[in-house]
Amino acid sequence: MDAWTEVLQDTGMDPRLGRDTSNCSIARTLEVVGEKWTILILREVWYGSSRFSDFERVLGCPRNLLATRLRMLVEEGILATETYKEPGARSRPKYVITPKGMDLVPAVMGLLQWGDRYRADPEGPAVVARHRECGAHVDVQLRCESGHPVQAKDIESVPGPAFRMRSAG
Amino acid sequence: MDAWTEVLQDTGMDPRLGRDTSNCSIARTLEVVGEKWTILILREVWYGSSRFSDFERVLGCPRNLLATRLRMLVEEGILATETYKEPGARSRPKYVITPKGMDLVPAVMGLLQWGDRYRADPEGPAVVARHRECGAHVDVQLRCESGHPVQAKDIESVPGPAFRMRSAG
DNA sequence: CGTCTGAGTATCTAAAAGTAAACTCAAGTG
DNA sequence: CACTTGAGTTTACTTTTAGATACTCAGACG
Known part of the structure; x- marks a missing residue:
């Protein structure tokens, strides 16, 4: 009997299928x-982009979607806005990761x-992640x-503290 | 000068923004x-579902999308089909992870x-992953x-072997 | 005060997803 | 041989995303 079957052995119902998802x-x-x-925007942030026009240019993503996604990522606290100022231009917002x-x-x-x-390119990856301190590849x-x-x-999934069954219906 | 700036220092172009993505x-x-x-289907496979009707029931996903997603996952070699047979019923396909x-x-x-x-539920997770051998939580x-x-x-992203710039245009 | 620029909005069309129900198909059962 | 069941497919309709363009807005500059 596995960890799932233990949970609600009294009902005949399989807890995996009857559970509240x-x-x-x-x-x-x-x-x-x-x-x-969204994830591609985050990728660009990690690669060093921060401005609206950067994302637009490198992603080729529609401006309205880009604006919507950036706003959502800021609302969720995944990105934050700061301001930057190019000489001779006014202050504009940029996006940094939190x-x-x-x-x-x-x-x-x-x-x-x-x-x-x-799904690798035959030549290998276009970008690699490495440990800043030792230069070694990170995975x-x-x-x-x-x-x-x-x-x-070697992993098994087992019911956690908030496990519950769907109410009948 | 960072690893990006080294790449194409001869052009004035920022390699992050001009790169071929x-x-x-x-x-x-x-x-x-x-x-x-797609990912929710895989979640259910890890939790123990394998049949079309299992996925439909626990995910509440439209049957046509479910069929399309399962077919794609099999084509991609992420899932494979096997057959199962309930006593008194004919053989039917089931989906297992590769x-x-x-x-x-x-x-x-x-x-x-x-x-x-x-974004946790106050009660905690509904399902947890643990190491089959030692029972400890896995992350x-x-x-x-x-x-x-x-x-x-402490990670930095640097250009890899297949890094290239977008062709002008 | 008209122009330029980066950072957006607004608007419209097209594609994908959601919803619901009917239909198919093959083997096993009464 | 009609009936049932799991695993789909097909069709029809609505809603939600995605994509493409045009438009706005707030300074800085001439």
């Missing part, structure tokens, strides 16, 4: 970064890593609390 | 898993982890090749 951190994260362009935005790096590095492995890894590297196949 | 592993991964429902699909776990765990941190971490834990802010 409204409390899901994956779905909630996707509400914030799951729209088209610590909350930095915490999305592992997720996006995960996407990057998968693409590097399975994402699964680790358990005790610090051991873990392979995806 | 068509070779991007993040964008390519999003082509496969960036559509609505090693290539397993390699998406770090990316999705990254999303999960961010959601757990910033994703950034590490450099030398094995040291790395913080997102």
Whole structure:
């Protein structure tokens, strides 16, 4: 009997299929970064872009969507606005990443890593991430609390504290 | 002078903004898993669902989209079909994850982890990942090749072997 | 005071997603 | 041999996103 079957063994219902899926951190994260362009905007921020025109130019994304996405990322606290001033021009806003935005790096590095492995350009990656201190390549890894590297196949998902079943209907 | 500025110092053009973005592993991964429902389907596979009706029921996703997404995931080699047979019923297809699909776990765990941190249900997560062997909680971490834990802010992105500028136009 | 520029809005069209229900198909059952 | 079931497909309609262009707005400059 697995961890799921233990949960509600009294009902005949499989808890995986009858569970309430409204409390899901994956779905909630996707509400914030799951729209088209959002993750690519963050990519450009990490690569060094900060101005509206930078994003527009390098992404080729429609201006109205860009404005909407940037506004949302600021509202969510993933980006913040500062001002910059080119000599002879007036002050204009620019976008910088916040610590909350930095915490999305592992997720996006995960996407990057998968693409590097399975859909790479024959010449290799166009951009690589490296550790500022030692210059070594950086990647994402699964680790358990005790610090051991873990392979995806050795992970099991189990009901957490907020697990609940869907109400009948 | 940073690693970007070194690349094409002869032109006055900022290589971040003039670069060719068509070779991007993040964008390519999003082509496969960036559509609505796709990542949520994978979530359900990890939680133990495998049948068409399982996904339909637990996700509440339209059948036509579900069929389209499943077909694409199989074409991409992220899921594979096997057959199952309930007693007294004929054989039917089910969907199982492949090693290539397993390699998406770090990316999705990254999303999960961010959601757990910033958009958590007050009661906590509904589902948690744990190491099958030791039972400890599993998370994703950034590490450099030398094995040291790395913080997102200590990473820099630098041009890789396939870096190139957009052709003028 | 007219012009230029970066940072947006506004508006309109096109594509994709959501919703709902009917239809197909093949094997197993009464 | 009609009936059921899981796994889809097809069709029809609505709503939501995406994309392309045109327009606005606030200084700085001449």
